[in-house]
Amino acid sequence: MVGIGLLGLGTVGTGVVEILEERQEELKFLIGEEIKIKKILVKNIDKKREIQLEENIITSDYNEILNCEDISIIVELTGDLDQGYKYIKDALNSGKDVVTANKAVVSKHFEELSSLAAEKDLAFLYEASVGGGIPILKRLKGELILNKITEVQGILNGTCNYILSSMFNKGLDYNEALKIAQDMGYAEADPTADVEGYDTLRKLRILGTLALQGKIDESDILLEGISKITPFDIEQIKSIDFIIKLIGEVKELEDGFIAVVQPTIMKESSYFANVDMAFNSIVFLGNNVGELKFSGLGAGKLPTANAVLADIVDIVEDTYRKGNPLGERKLNNLNEKLKAEYYLRISLPEEQEGKVFKAIKNISKKLLSEKENIAIITNEIEYLEIIKLLSSLEIDKNNYFIARIIK
Ligand SMILES: NC(=O)C1=CN([C@@H]2O[C@H](COP(=O)(O)OP(=O)(O)OC[C@H]3O[C@@H](n4cnc5c(N)ncnc54)[C@H](OP(=O)(O)O)[C@@H]3O)[C@@H](O)[C@H]2O)C=CC1
Numbered sequence: 001m002v003g004i005g006l007l008g009l010g011t012v013g014t015g016v017v018e019i020l021e022e023r024q025e026e027l028k029f030l031i032g033e034e035i036k037i038k039k040i041l042v043k044n045i046d047k048k049r050e051i052q053l054e055e056n057i058i059t060s061d062y063n064e065i066l067n068c069e070d071i072s073i074i075v076e077l078t079g080d081l082d083q084g085y086k087y088i089k090d091a092l093n094s095g096k097d098v099v100t101a102n103k104a105v106v107s108k109h110f111e112e113l114s115s116l117a118a119e120k121d122l123a124f125l126y127e128a129s130v131g132g133g134i135p136i137l138k139r140l141k142g143e144l145i146l147n148k149i150t151e152v153q154g155i156l157n158g159t160c161n162y163i164l165s166s167m168f169n170k171g172l173d174y175n176e177a178l179k180i181a182q183d184m185g186y187a188e189a190d191p192t193a194d195v196e197g198y199d200t201l202r203k204l205r206i207l208g209t210l211a212l213q214g215k216i217d218e219s220d221i222l223l224e225g226i227s228k229i230t231p232f233d234i235e236q237i238k239s240i241d242f243i244i245k246l247i248g249e250v251k252e253l254e255d256g257f258i259a260v261v262q263p264t265i266m267k268e269s270s271y272f273a274n275v276d277m278a279f280n281s282i283v284f285l286g287n288n289v290g291e292l293k294f295s296g297l298g299a300g301k302l303p304t305a306n307a308v309l310a311d312i313v314d315i316v317e318d319t320y321r322k323g324n325p326l327g328e329r330k331l332n333n334l335n336e337k338l339k340a341e342y343y344l345r346i347s348l349p350e351e352q353e354g355k356v357f358k359a360i361k362n363i364s365k366k367l368l369s370e371k372e373n374i375a376i377i378t379n380e381i382e383y384l385e386i387i388k389l390l391s392s393l394e395i396d397k398n399n400y401f402i403a404r405i406i407k
C-alpha cells in the first residue's frame with residue numbers, strides 16, 4: 001500500500017479523492033498496489049466538504065502528515081505560494097516524494113526544488129502545473145533526451161481562453177465569462193493571476209526552462225494580460241477576420257532567446273485559433289522530431305486531478321525520469337528584438353485624441369477606427385518601441401490594449 005498525504009481539498013484535491021475512489025479496483029489490478037490517502041491537510045477544518053470522507057482524515061496540522069511513516073508521497077494542491085513552498089521543501093527534506101500542481105511555487109523555486117529532489121534521490125513531479133490535463137511535461141522531458149528543442153508556444157490558461165472564446169463566439173461580457181470560469185473551477189483563487197497573464201507566465205517559465213535547458217526566469221518574460229480587452233476590440237478583430245488568444249512563447253534565436261506572453265491575433269484558419277473554451281494547447285519544436293502539438297483541457301477538477309494522479313502512478317511504478325531535468329545553458333534575453341505588427345487601441349477623452357493620433361501616425365499601417373477609440377494596425381515594429389511611445393504620450397496602461405499579430 002502506498003500512503004498519500006494530500007495537501008488541499010479544493011477543486012483539484014477533491015478530484016484526486018474522487019478518481020482514486022472510482023478507480024481503486026483498476027489501480028490495484030493494473031499497478032499491483034493500493035494507493036490510499038492517509039491524511040488531508042486543509043486550511044479551514046470546519047468548512048463543510050462536498051465529499052464523504054473517512055473520520056479523522058482531515059487535519060490542519062502539517063506535522064501530523066510529515067511525521068506519518070505510512071505516508072511516502074506528499075501531494076501539494078493548496079495553491080499557496082509561501083506555505084506551498086515550505087510544505088514541499090519540508091516533504092523532500094523528510095524523505096518523501098512530492099507531486100504538485102502549484103505552478104506559482106514551481107516557477108518561483110524551480111532550480112532549488114529540482115536540485116533538492118535530485119540530491120535526495122526523490123521524485124519532484126508537477127505535470128498538472130502546466131496545461132492541466134495535458135501530459136506535456138513528461139513528454140517534453142522525454143523528447144529532450146534526443147532533441148534540441150528551440151521553440152515552445154502555447155495557450156496555457158484555461159480561464160483566459162474561456163473568457164476570450166466566450167466573448168468572441170458567444171458575445172458574452174468579460175465579467176460574465178470570468179464568473180462562469182470561476183464557477184467551473186478553472187480560475188485561480190485570485191483570478192488576477194489568470195487575467196493579468198501571471199499564470200501563463202509561470203507556466204511558460206517552467207516550459208521554457210525545461211525546453212531550452214537554461215534558466216528563463218519570470219522576469220525574463222514580457223507580459224501583457226487580457227483584462228483590458230473590450231467588446232470594441234473584439235469587433236475590430238472580427239472586422240479583419242482574425243481571432244484573439246493569449247499566447248505564451250519562448251523561442252531560441254542564434255544568440256539568445258525571446259520570451260513573451262501576449263494577447264495574439266491570428267487568422268481564423270491558424271492552429272491556435274481553433275483551440276476554444278477551457279482547452280489549452282502546446283506546440284514544441286525539436287530538431288529531430290519536428291513540430292509536436294498537444295491539446296486538451298487546461299483546467300478543471302477531473303482533468304487536472306488526472307494529471308496529478310498520473311504523476312503518483314509514475315512514482316509508484318518507478319517510471320518517472322530520475323535526476324535533475326534542468327540544464328545549465330546560459331542564454332541571453334533578446335526581448336528587445338521582438339518585432340511584429342500589432343493591433344493597438346487607445347481610449348482617451350476627445351480633447352487628447354488629436355495629439356495622440358498625430359504621434360501614432362508614424363507607426364500606423366492601417367487605421368481601423370478614429371471615433372470613440374483610436375484603433376490601428378501598426379507597421380512591423382519592436383514591441384518595446386510602442387510601449388516607449390505610449391509612455392512618452394503619458395497614456396495610462398488602463399487606456400490602451402495591445403495585441404501582437406501573427407500571420
Ligand atoms: N483549478 C484548476 O483547474 C487547476 C489548478 N491548478 C493548481 O492546483 C492547485 C489547487 O488549485 P484548486 O484546487 O483550484 O484550489 P482551491 O482554492 O480550490 O483549493 C485549495 C485547497 O487548499 C487548501 N489550502 C489553501 N491554503 C492552504 C494552506 N496554507 N495550508 C493548508 N491548506 C491550504 C484549502 O483549504 P480550505 O478548503 O480549508 O479552504 C483548499 O482545500 C493550485 O496550485 C492551482 O494553481 C493547476 C491546474 C488546474
Ligand SMILES: N[C@@H](CC=O)C(=O)O
Nearest residue numbers: 157158159187188299
Ligand atoms: N487557473 C488556471 C488553472 C490551471 O492551471 C487556468 O485557468 O488555466
